[in-house]
Amino acid sequence: MVAAFSHPILFENMNVRIFPVILLLIFVEFGFSQSPTIDPNSPCGTGDLSTYFAQMNFSSSDIQLRSSTTSYFPLNVVSVGNDQGQGHLDPVTIRSSLCALNQDFEFLDVQFYIKDEIKYLNRTSYYDHDKNSGFEMMRNNNDRNAFNVYIVDNPDSTCGYFNQTNPAIAIAKNCFEGGLHALTHEMGHYLGLPHTFFGWENLTYNQTRVPRTLSIRGSDTLYTERVSGQYCDKASDGFCDTPPDYLGFRWSCDRDGYSLDTYVDPDGVEFKVDGRNFMSYSLNSCQETFSTEQSNKMLVNLLDSRNGLYSGLKYQFVADELVSGENIVPIAPAQDAEVNYLNVRLQWEALAGSTEYYVEISRFPGILFNEDPNKITLVSTNSFVDVGANNLLLDTKYYWKVYPLNPFTLCPVSSTEQKFTTRTQTNTQQFSNGEKVTIFPNVLSGQDRNINIQYMVQQAKTFHIDLIDLQGKVVLSQDSHILGDTTEPFQLPNLTAGMYFFKFSNGQDYLIQKIIIQ
Ligand SMILES: [Zn+2]
Structure with a gap:
């Protein structure tokens, strides 16, 4: 068995100047490391909770507190890695694991959501900790206005525990990942059980x-x-x-x-x-x-405004609608397209209600996709990601999918699987001002007349496009107004097989791109 390790790297803002949108792009790499340190069947490490339970007043525990609407409570989710920033679970795995908690509490019409965003903390003495270090981690990083959950590698040689002094849960990755109930058990302690x-x-x-x-x-x-x-x-x-x-x-x-x-x-x-x-x-x-009496005690702590320890944490607004990848509409690359492997932009239509998107890229389809240890994960607040040079292999088929997310969507659902093939850089030349225009694929077969034109430009402008055959005859002529860096689909007219040239003019000079129709 292996544990997946990762380390997020913050990319620089790569957007064009005319659209200064915030782009958060975390690139997560996976590698193999040592065997898991915690057995998923390790016991719970929660100590004596008498003092904690003594704070709770359950005179009203026989009152039926279930409401007809779902109540939401914030989680302060802290993913803990080692000093080198390794050991974090990827964001989709963290969400999918929190999904089990929500499924277990669904029958009480109680749901949890991620407050703000998943936080990352890198410290080996917390990643692999004894209770002293664990309690220090909680003392220094707890959010008093949320249920605190620390995902670590080794919480004091147990599956997890609840700390009553600075209320927080530490949970072992191995007891958290994959729909286990260890976090539900610790949340039971948190809520008085x-x-x-x-x-x-x-x-x-x-x-x-x-x-x-x-x-x-x-x-x-x-x-x-x-x-x-x-x-x-x-x-x-x-x-x-x-x-x-x-x-x-x-x-x-x-x-x-x-x-x-x-x-x-x-x-x-x-x-x-x-x-x-x-x-x-x-x-x-x-x-x-949970039994009915256990449930009532938890509901008092969550919902009873007089006696509940945590009723003040209840989300007071209307929760966001959940978002699902089933509603994602991919834009580019077109399915099965060949793309310039040095510069791949994956793009889809923005989905209402999404606050960010997780994109996964794998060399394997279907069930192998999720098991791929070299899967590339990208995070973006925009409806596209640039995969970046050196991350993809040449002449390789890749599969990708998008998870739209918001703080309330803890059971992420991906889009359908898309695919593209990486090819060598097409005939890219450069304008004298450094701007570039690339077409791909530049070899088409059969009836396929769809290509993409990628513009790498400094500012909005109009390009004049001429498509010219080998005899020098212009077979298509049009203008293309470009707002900034973009990749646009382009449909060729119904041409006979042969070699053609795209001529792109920017007003000062021009460059030529070759295309072959087989
Ligand atoms: Zn326990």
Whole structure:
């Protein structure tokens, strides 16, 4: 197994002067590095939360707080890398992993969104940390007006933990990536839930001696939860609708989500542990729900303006509509086009509601696309990206897709896969002022009469275009008004096979581009 490492590099603004739009372009490279340090089945590292839970007032917990509309809460998402800036998950993976959190909370009509944008922090002592360093990271980087989530490589040798002192979650990449429920479990702690096996964290079950009470921190005493429900509000996690659970270690379940072994309560009643609860220690695949009482406690913390610890964080405005790549309309290059590999601009129609776009480029189509460790990821606030020289191989077919995003879209959906082939630089010449015009492809076959004209210009201007055959006869003549750097599709007239020349005049001088129709 390998972990993907990446390091974002900020590109310079590459826009033309007449349209000074903000362009954020992060180029993410992937390579291979050492094996993952955290097993996805590692335990939760959340410590004793008695002090934290004591701040919560649940006199109103029996009130039905569910609203008919979805409530949104901000996440301060901090992706932590090492000192060299490596180790970050790519932005689509981070979103797709947060998607699992939203799916798990959807039944409560609660959703989370990314406040501002994903933040990047590079420090090895945080990336791979013990609790001291982790708590320092949270103290220095928490946002008091959001739920704080730090994505790291190794959070104190656990899958993740919640810190009650400076409220924040640290989550291991390996327990976060790919739709796991570890973050949901930690969010349960954040919102006031103990483990369903509370009191058994450091105890081993012994069938011949099941204690009637459990000692917490050596002083507080809890009843051991019983199948009958007796003392259930004073037993273990204090919820009457979470059945007995004595398993303070990771365990696998049967197909219905229950423990493979049978246990006995202090009354001698046999039972199997229900592993479907997010706050149990069953394996990820068993987990699917919170109980009603657990849900009510979380909803009080989220929605009750008098008693809720976090009700002040609720998003007060109308959330943005979600955006989907299904609505992306690609512009250039045309599907299957051949492009000048030194200067590839991928472009699509701007999609309403999108605040940024993630573009992925791979040499592989279909399911191999997502697995490609050398996938190129670009981020742009504009509806195009320039892939840049030296990032693409020559004479290679590439596949690309776009994810439109906004802060509320945590389950990104990509556009359909587009493809192009890189060819060597066409017959580019330069005007005396340094401006260039390039056509591609410059070899057409069959009935294809579609090419692209790429203008690299300093300011808006009009080019006169003549298309000339080998005999010097002008077969097409027109003007093209260009606002700035752009690539425009161009349809040739129905010409017979042969060689032709494009003559581009800018008023002072001209350059010639050759095109062959086979
Ligand atoms: Zn836990």
